[in-house]
Amino acid sequence: xxxxxxxxxxxxxxxxxxxxxxxxxxxxxxxxxxxxxxxxxxxxxxxxxxxxxxxxxxxxxxxxxxxxxxxxxxxxxxxxxxxxxxxxxxxxxxxxxxxxxxxxxxxxxxxxxxxxxxxxxxxx
Numbered sequence: 001x002x003x004x005x006x007x008x009x010x011x012x013x014x015x016x017x018x019x020x021x022x023x024x025x026x027x028x029x030x031x032x033x034x035x036x037x038x039x040x041x042x043x044x045x046x047x048x049x050x051x052x053x054x055x056x057x058x059x060x061x062x063x064x065x066x067x068x069x070x071x072x073x074x075x076x077x078x079x080x081x082x083x084x085x086x087x088x089x090x091x092x093x094x095x096x097x098x099x100x101x102x103x104x105x106x107x108x109x110x111x112x113x114x115x116x117x118x119x120x121x122x123x124x
Contacts, residue, residue, distance in 0.1 A: 004031040009038065009112045015119040020048045028114075034094065036104040038114060051118050052091065054084045090117040 008029040013021045041059035043049040086090055091105045092115040098106055108114070 004037075005033055006031055006110050007033050007038070007112075008110050009108055009114050011042070012113060012115045014115070014117045016051050017048050017116045017118045019044050020051065021116075033107050033109075034104070035091070035098055035101075035106045035114070038103065038108060039091070042116075048116065052085055052089045052116060054087075055090060057084070088119060091115070092117065 005115060006029055011028045012025050013023065018024050025086055028038070028042060030038050063101070093101060093106055093108065094113050098104065
């Protein structure tokens, strides 16, 4: 089995992820070409998986969301269970949510921007 190709992306971090990583932007090289490969490698180096990734459908859904209507306009796609982010957390590729591509199977190229977003929330 040959070695996997290496991909280098620019990672931008916000909120709690930025605090945990210690930087708002960094270059990151990993073995592979998929978003899943990036996330696995990044989580090995930075302990932010629990901030971002939901393991179950229940972990991905906030109790405050409005109910989903039976007849949704347009195209409605959601990542499958285990490939979703926690409520309020997002993973973006070049400024677009990963759900608009192929979820965690999205192919990344050198120079792509991956944003790991978990905003600070304040309550009155």
